[in-house]
Amino acid sequence: MSDTVLKDLYQVVRARKSSPQEGSYTCYLFDKGLDKILKKVGEECSETIIAAKNGVAEDTVGEVSDLIYHLMVMLCAQDIPLDDVLAELERRSEKIGNLKQMRVTDKET
Numbered sequence: 001m002s003d004t005v006l007k008d009l010y011q012v013v014r015a016r017k018s019s020p021q022e023g024s025y026t027c028y029l030f031d032k033g034l035d036k037i038l039k040k041v042g043e044e045c046s047e048t049i050i051a052a053k054n055g056v057a058e059d060t061v062g063e064v065s066d067l068i069y070h071l072m073v074m075l076c077a078q079d080i081p082l083d084d085v086l087a088e089l090e091r092r093s094e095k096i097g098n099l100k101q102m103r104v105t106d107k108e109t
């Protein structure tokens with residue numbers, strides 16, 4: 001899988017917002033508005049939990065993918081750049097990585 005798939009998905013979703021297309025599910029969601037988008041995020045979240053609880057990996061992968069797509073729609077609906085989320089994850093990764101490194105160093109001394 002390309003590591004740009006998330007960025008590509010976000011770009012497609014953003015393009016749907018600025019230039020609506022016939023038959024586009026994304027445009028249908030933008031037309032319905034934020035409450036509908038948030039309802040879908042909630043539904044997909046619940047379906048993800050149920051799939052994970054059932055323990056069928058293939059179903060969980062499908063539900064997580066639905067959830068991520070709807071999160072991308074939610075971010076676009078609120079004009080929040082995906083890069084802000086990626087930067088936050090990167091910041092946490094560095095911060096938590098540094099903390100773990102400090103703990104290892106503490107144990108060694």
Ligand SMILES: N=c1c2ncn([C@@H]3O[C@H](COP(=O)(O)OP(=O)(O)OP(=O)(O)O)[C@@H](O)[C@H]3O)c2ncn1[C@@H]1O[C@H](COP(=O)(O)O)[C@@H](O)[C@H]1O
Pocket residue numbers: 009012013016021023024025026027040065066069
């Ligand atoms: N990743 C997705 C994606 N994941 C899920 N879905 C749609 O999300 C919907 C979720 O299904 P549900 O049964 O929960 O909902 P529904 O009953 O169809 O509709 P609701 O009335 O409940 O909203 C399905 O119609 C799926 O097709 C997606 N639709 C689009 N994308 C991506 O968005 C791009 C643009 O899609 P369009 O906007 O449709 O051109 C596509 O190329 C994909 O990359």
